[in-house]
Amino acid sequence: MQSTETLFENIRNDFPILKRTVRDNKPLVYLDNASTTQKPNQVIDSITDYYQNHNANIHRAVYALAEEATEAYEATRDKIANFVNIKDRQEIIFVRGTTEAINLVAYAWGRTHIKEGDIVVTTEYEHHSNIVPWQLVTQEKHAKLEYIGMDDNGELILDDLDKYLATGKVKLVTFSLMSNVLGTITDAQKIIEKCKAAGVLTLIDGAQAVPHMKVDLEKLGCDFFAFSGHKMLGPTGIGVLWVRKSVLETMSPFHGGGDMIREVHKYETTWNDLPYKFEAGTPNIADVVGLGAAIDYLTKIGMDNVREHEIELTKYAIEKLSQVKGLHIYGTKDLSKRGGVISFNFADVHPHDVAQIIDEEGIAVRSGHHCAQVLMERLNVAATSRASFYIYNTKQDIDILVNSLNIVAKVFKL
Amino acid sequence: MQSTETLFENIRNDFPILKRTVRDNKPLVYLDNASTTQKPNQVIDSITDYYQNHNANIHRAVYALAEEATEAYEATRDKIANFVNIKDRQEIIFVRGTTEAINLVAYAWGRTHIKEGDIVVTTEYEHHSNIVPWQLVTQEKHAKLEYIGMDDNGELILDDLDKYLATGKVKLVTFSLMSNVLGTITDAQKIIEKCKAAGVLTLIDGAQAVPHMKVDLEKLGCDFFAFSGHKMLGPTGIGVLWVRKSVLETMSPFHGGGDMIREVHKYETTWNDLPYKFEAGTPNIADVVGLGAAIDYLTKIGMDNVREHEIELTKYAIEKLSQVKGLHIYGTKDLSKRGGVISFNFADVHPHDVAQIIDEEGIAVRSGHHCAQVLMERLNVAATSRASFYIYNTKQDIDILVNSLNIVAKVFKL
Amino acid sequence: MSSNADIYHEMIVDYSRNPINYGEIENHDVTFHDSNPLCGDSIDIDMKIDDNKVTDIKFHGKGCAICMACSSVLTEITKGKSLDEARAIEKNDVLSELGLEHLQAVRIKCALLSLKVLKSALYTYIGKNLKDTGDVDKLKEEAANLY
Amino acid sequence: MSSNADIYHEMIVDYSRNPINYGEIENHDVTFHDSNPLCGDSIDIDMKIDDNKVTDIKFHGKGCAICMACSSVLTEITKGKSLDEARAIEKNDVLSELGLEHLQAVRIKCALLSLKVLKSALYTYIGKNLKDTGDVDKLKEEAANLY
């Protein structure tokens, strides 16, 4: 076995885009992994191979290609079950991404179970995709949406949760396992414990967690779990919703159409078995296959190694960035409680201007509200700059980032 | 310019999968194009190139890759506008496929506009994806779903439409431009004319039409139009919903999340401009790019040539199949009224058995209800076998199909 | 995988044209209907049950040759069995009878649809008449996970 | 495309720290708010209008240096203009003033947000006070399709 150090050195060779130069011939330094990740050859090739050799519509046909395509598609379901420890593959639904997953729950579970006066609880550091669907359904049902507050360290104030639970009106508590802005790792175990004691269901937005740390759904004990393929080396257009069977069985269908039905008659229809009841229409077959390849790739590295690599980078980055005069980092500095996402502001320079100036140096960081405007209001800022790491990033990437900030300082006469 | 004949001879070289053999070393004869089509190198390569060179999340970021990815993504919107003649690119919404498109309309338009006692009209030859969403929304709203009947020639009985329109209660008439079972080309112009006169909106399911004939939305004058990329050489997981702006502006948002918002506050949210209001979350960027390459490919061939090629194949196939004793072809024989889809039954042999036996000869045809059980009931059959053609099919493919039916006859002692 | 030439042997072709135990039982003690969402095959099974024994069983519906042949064989196997014996019937009891052990995944669903319907009919009957629910759940699960 | 070094010249940096016409007008005749959904830049414009003339104009909000500088320049250009002149202001009137003609697509939205808000404020005012709706629709469309 190779050492983890060599492992991570060799990884970059698998990612063709990292050989690119941008702007004025600068090597690409990609630090926007919380937004989307790059793809290794293994994933790209799996999609090519699917189209070159096995493409067909799945489930229904008898012929050879359809058999191969169906097998490849369903194999990914098993890989997912293994990867995040799901016992029953029928609980795994393919969706476009985390956003569709959460909206599916809001429509197919929420519209049936949330009634007037009920409460849905979310948190102040959620991505818009875990806020807006709940605004829509609670408004429609004359229910309420409440927020678990965040302390100045970027951690949730769980006393708020106790307060809401005490009303006896909470139907669902929904939260991300890792904040996409601050990197905070939520104490899911504690929240779920409280919710279970109160008989309340829990939804976890795992978009930032699944790509970056070992996640065990059996151990977590939540009821809904969502994540996106494109943030974990997989293709765009594919994601996963997991729902505990006993809850899934209480859900109305979402999209009507092919593959989700058992029998269609003119005026009545019966539904297919799980999970197909929730997978209407031709699915994104090729990208399901690609997601399978991404899971294989991550499994081979080992999620504990991924996490360790990112802790090391985050530690280094916080050290280096803290030395830049006028630079403020948000969130906790306790590395055991955060992932490889660093949001910062640099003196009075607007994050857009920071991003644009360092883009000229080949650096890709995100600036803006990161689809977390409620959190921006809480932090009392319009925007932040955000650097986020993945398996192919190096300390050198961070050095280049830190150096580029000198140019910003010069332009803005800091 | 090459002649159309050479054009279609050379096309096969662009499709790597057509070089495959299946089962007992038989060359693949792919005749399930109504279900999904194969992909040319040009499409596969565009996806690879996207991931190898340009992959980033779109719209929000400042850096070089994000700019390139956004440009590639938005370029496809313009290609679509050109391809089916749409004047305003803001009316084009990316979805997973036809099924999601129709469900989006059922949720975001239907749930707002369909009231108790209203009528939605569909047809007896619709795909489940243009029936089930309307069953769901009419049941929820205590409205009614009615069907335009089909005559024995496989054409719609438009008197039924007149009858429903006369009630003054119809809110929407929805129909496919080409049946996926019989290949019937619907007289859309006449239906839309009647609906317009009655002030009723129309939705066209273009899943089977767009890949196979020139479609001009400006000329058609419908209000909603849906189609799937994977049925027109494009990747799986991407499709298009077009909605006339004046109607789109009356629609509630569908999915809540990133990219579809203007400003999110804790208890209220405002929406982004069209079409982004309806594109929540990270879209299927790579496959949007792939769909653009598919449109380029089809444009280069010319849709009139595609149609002509398929008419020729269909004519040949009907001739040849009609000579097989005991074989019954459904639908009209008038080639100007049908696309390259041929459904048939062979004596008393169940279509599954037909499909399985000829699969051994390398032939991929679909057998079953083709997601059109209402039509199966109308035809009074449990299932049919279906051969459907595309640009890479040849008369030789049809010969192989016809010969393989001899084997079926032998096994079943016909 | 056996080739298709093997699969469509005489017995299957014959059963498909002349299924046995085909029809309905008027005074059945239990009946169950299910269909295969992917292909549209659709089967009903009716049973007479006396003294915990399947005294009569018939099926009807639409399906391919494989489905018809397997339904014929399954009902033939089941007739006369006790409930305990009937619920112990396994996939291979049906498949091996027709040499279909290596059928491909899509077709397995055609072959086993009637077994699924039988198991569902059994748990329906047992649940209603014998109130031994723990076991019924197991049977239900068995039916659900047959293929 | 001009390089970023060119874009961030002294004038822009200065304006970003010391925007002109920054603030609110208490007795405004019209006000409008809009934001850029992608980056969160957010601008309000207030105007005093007398005798079909923009006698005073101020903006406030949050935005990057580009947004602040362009808002400063735009309000400066607009002040004192007749309504007809104001509605005739074009992208390049603002961009060229700051040498930003070749700004990349994403940043164009930062640069022109205030122009969009100005056009929106104008059609709001004209629609309310002058009832010349045909033209208002054109202006509305112009605002909507600015970038």
Ligand SMILES: Cc1ncc(COP(=O)(O)O)c(C=O)c1O
């Ligand atoms: C007429 C028609 N409508 C709708 C669909 C559904 O398309 P998709 O599965 O791509 O959502 C199909 C394809 O199966 C079709 O043929």
Ligand SMILES: Cc1ncc(COP(=O)(O)O)c(C=O)c1O
């Ligand atoms: C925490 C979190 N939730 C949800 C999402 C939305 O994911 P997607 O855009 O893939 O639907 C994201 C990513 O942007 C995220 O970071």
